[in-house]
Amino acid sequence: MKITKKTKLAKILDNSKVKKILEKHEFPCVSCPYARYEMEELEIGVVCDKYDIDASKLIKELNSKLNK
Numbered sequence: 650m651k652i653t654k655k656t657k658l659a660k661i662l663d664n665s666k667v668k669k670i671l672e673k674h675e676f677p678c679v680s681c682p683y684a685r686y687e688m689e690e691l692e693i694g695v696v697c698d699k700y701d702i703d704a705s706k707l708i709k710e711l712n713s714k715l716n717k
Contacts, residue, residue, distance in 0.1 A: 652711045653693075654693055654697070654704055655693075657688070657692060658691045664715070674707045676696065676702060678691060
């Protein structure tokens with residue numbers, strides 16, 4: 650699986666490796682109770698922009714860990 654800025658959170662949050670990396674980058678949706686209702690719509694890039702997270706760095710790390 651290739652993760653991009655357009656990847657929906659619902660497609661990746663079930664993976665424990667992904668959760669650990671998102672937590673490391675202080676990605677807020679991992680622990681937000683309201684995000685659960687929006688997972689099908691939320692894209693990684695949009696959340697990164699909103700919370701000032703370096704999307705390129707995060708996505709690069711996610712792809713390198715998941716595609717080993």
